[in-house]
Amino acid sequence: MTTPDIFLQQIINGLSLGAMYALLALGFTLVYGILELINFAHFNVFMVASFVAMAVLQGLGISGQSEVLTGFALAGALVLAFAVTMVAAGLLGVAIERVALRPLRNVRGTAAMITTIGVSFILFNVVLLTLGADSKNFPNPLPVVRWQIGGAVLQLREVLIWAIALVLMVALHLFVNRSKLGKAMRATAQDAEAARMMGIDVDRVIVTAFFLGSALAGAAALIFGLYYNFTSFLIGYTAGLRAFTAAVLGGIGSVPGAMIGGVLIGLIEALGGQIFEVRWTDVIIFSILVLVLVFAPTGLFGRDVASRS
Amino acid sequence: MNKSDRAAPRQGTLGSETFAWLRRGSPFYGIDPARRARFLVALVTVAAVLFPLIIRNDANIDSAANALAFAALALGLNIVVGMAGLLDLGYAAFFAIGAYAYGIAASWQIAPEWSSFWEPFRYLGLVDRFQDSGGDVVHFQISFWLMLPIAAGIAAFFGVLFGAPTLRLRGDYLAIVTLGFGEIVPIIARNTPSVTNGAMGLNGVAAPQLFGWSFGVDATPYYYVGLALVAFLIFTSQRLKSSRIGRAWMAIREDEIAAAAMGVNRVRLKLLAFATGAAFAGATGALYVAKLQTAAPEMFEFSVSVMILVMVVFGGIGSVWGVVVGAIILQVLQSWFLPDSTQWLHALGRLIGVEWLQQVELARSTQLIFGLILVAMMLYRREGLIPATRKVRMPRLAERPALAAAPPGETERLPRLGDFGWRGEGPLLEISELTVRFGGLVALRSVELTMPARSILAVIGPNGSGKSTLFNAVTGLVAQNSGTIRFAGSGIERAPPHVVLARGMARTFQNIRLFPNLTVLENVMIGMHARLHTGTVGALLRLPRTRREEEEARERCIDILSLFGNGLLLRLDHVVSGLSYANRRRVEIARALASGPKLLLLDEPTAGMDPAETLELAQQIEILHQHGLSIVLIEHKLDVVVSLADNVIVLDHGEKIAEGPPDAVRRDEGVIRAYLGRSATLA
């Protein structure tokens, strides 16, 4: 491959990673926008969801990468896998909010954030203890279809990931901007007390934010499995920290920011891995996190902090 | 969301009642608390020293030594999280840095090529020249006792290096940045084999030696070193906590803005907390590696940071003894209780013939249990096993007459207030062309103001007219867009809040920003931060000079509080969040006065006070004026303004629309129109 080909290839890879990070970043941003809470449990909701996705695909009789489905069978399997994984992850997010976070809603300071760390730790260890520390082969029913673009290769897998992520993000965008509940969500994020006084049920809005954010993490988890063909109890921290960086880069609290931030982080990971060595990827991404927070804490689309009088 | 309007957190509802009967039933009930504490410390010390002699089981002594290492780490994290309120999720990184520092200095695995550069170090006995097949190499052989402080110093250095850019961030952002830092330190250790031997880790780290005797692999000497380290760190934590430094940390934890306005240099003190915590971890890292004689990247991952955090939360965030007890209990749980319970479960399984019970391995679920403990503590007992602050209960109704009858003699302290006057030339405060914008909104537009020393100036105007913004701009809490501010002869327009305070300008806030979980006396003492000098070393040594300074500061605070009669003097040890509204206002004024200001800015001091309290406060402000203090007063009650002020300025929509003596201003047509609206035509 020539140098431009390598770059094209890395952009293709980066967009797929970016789609996954964007979906995961949306979960951070939806919750942060409303509660100003960094939800560390989100890291491992994603990880748990990847095991749910694996179980669903295995339940459909798919194991490994050799059993390929096509046509309606493939579409049906994917729709079912995404639906079940997203709903399961969403319910997990809602359960976490109800059990561990709602009682701390009015407590000042870092108590709620520390609690999410505890919840994350619990999820992590439950999976480790019940399913073991070894990496699991993730079933993948996608046929291998390749298109040659110059020296670079575009696979069906990539196109599918982009399409699914795009559909989900457009759907979220429409929900937030067009539906009544979505508008209530934005109103709550901008001024929770005023929203409450309008008769908006803030509890319901918060539950919705947790459900949607976690469901999108579920979608990201399935994408992770289809992309890497494995899952493990360890995937939450790395992916989660990158997705959080994406949310911060885009401006935490901003939905379009999380989408664009995710894609940027995906591209940085892919191209950075090309330019430097892959083992330094986390260091690069962490440096971006610190630089953005220190020098441009509002990110690309951050809210104007002084806007509230 | 308007945070100030939320209900104040209620603490300890479950715990305080659960443990109350225990306390009453204890043999120490009713004994002087200070003596009781000394007795307990002596008892614990004797038990800890005798422990290896009684136990005599090397595995158990080894576990105890590990428990001490974790107690030391918990003490360090407690400085950062508990005292200064900075949530650090990557604390294990500093543990790793200290560990690797000793690992490199006492392992022969890292052996650079010999050059003349190393000659002086060989002369000092720190390195040795060793003949290797590929040429001569350097063998480090730095003494453990030397490396213990050096490891602490290196970790502290990295703490400052990492903290300097990030400690300005909001608390939740800081948490995630520290988490990232904690993630990358092991990655760097893994990826730089020339320094750390990469993923393999450093092995064969030399054991410490004392008078030619090597510690070897026996756990007992490490236990005693650990015990000494923990004792030293407890001592350090206690001394710092009760010093000027500790008070400033707690002020930052409680309300950063108010701390800055009371003269606390936030960045410097946060860095100090971070560096101190890192130093604790660095020293512990050196000890831990000496004991294990190996250092590998996976020893310092995120889960270690979380376990230390759980120990701090479990024991009591901010409580020195609490975190030690928390660390030891959790370590006991991990090393003894879980393995023992596993044995019992297996036996039970064999007895009743249940297969899965025979295979349970509770020790593997340590981290799960830690996670459950963390969540449970947050939900049910946030202040931990041994809370850092005990609320002094308010006097019962039956006891109140006794309080009221307490001797009012304290008022004779009044003359001791001293003189607050400024003796310089020219006006005390001179503001010109001051403009402040928030986004598109102009909060202040070209405001001009001149104020002579020893005068009272009132600022009036409708809500939202820019009065509080004027205070914020003058005291450095909001950045101005243009204009100059001269105070006591020098420009302060770019000065940060703590510098403004140090120059002699103190303030109160419209919606009272006391440090809610600290006592009356602590709040007022923080006001003196800029006037006291004790630093870290002074706090640790507590020389007569430091003790005298603290004692004088305390006396000074009591003198100031006596301005408000003896109501507050009786409540010196009460947590301010339990005081009445009027008393909180008074404490806030006392806190500002404690800084020895030349100019006091009062933002609606009588808001929320009834007419009697308002009158009383007006008289007290007049007393302060007689002591030479200059005062700027934002006030809505115009009778207060008229009785106190020498001069009045009127703000409306960020512009000064009138200025003059109270009588002239209240007849000004423009003022009446802007301030009183259409009613002017009615009156």
Place this chain on the structure above:
Amino acid sequence: MPELLAFRGVDTYYGDLHVLKSVDYTIGQGEIVCLLGGNAAGKSTTMKTIMGVVTPARGEIRYEGKSLAGVSVAERVRRGIAPVLEARRLFPRMTVYENLEMGAYTRDRGPEFDADLERVYELFPRVKERLRQLAGTLSGGEQQMVAIGRALMARPKLLCMDEPSMGLSPLFVEQVFDIVRAINAQGTTIFMVEQNANMALSIAHRAYVLQTGQVVLSGPAAELRENEMIRSAYLGEMKMA
């Protein structure tokens, strides 16, 4: 005049802080009642208590003859209590139209919604011109129009206004008060917290004066304007006039 809203011995707390102390108010149907008092006297807490954001520790609030205990904020809005919040509190990054929609959050869309929208446009022609603009970009006066319009979208029987004159230019304050009168003339009862005492007393029927959480004075607005106690206790500023 039949009673619309009444406080009977209401006490509220924020944590340890006792804010309202055994407060009684009565607001009759069709009245304009104003609540006067200095900062931190408990005026905004009164508003929050009416809306159900703050729960009273003791006492009862009755609305249309029924107790409001345990009634959610949403249900209160649905029954016709709508707030105009202190400092407007619009949703700054939503459009003017979306802000109005949020005012009608508890109602279903339908012909009534459109009729109410028309009524708001009629009262505030300027609002109609700015429907697609983000609320945060409006001037203070325009924001106040949207804030009142947003409350009217709930089709309120009782409009609770918290300091509608705050931060507005004198000319605009008069306009706002004219509109308040007009809304009242159409049959909406108004309970208004104000600092601008003279102005408020000039349009109100009755008034209460709140001081450190207690009602110290109440009566017809015209009488209160003459009352010496108001002048000394709260309306220090009236001395200026």
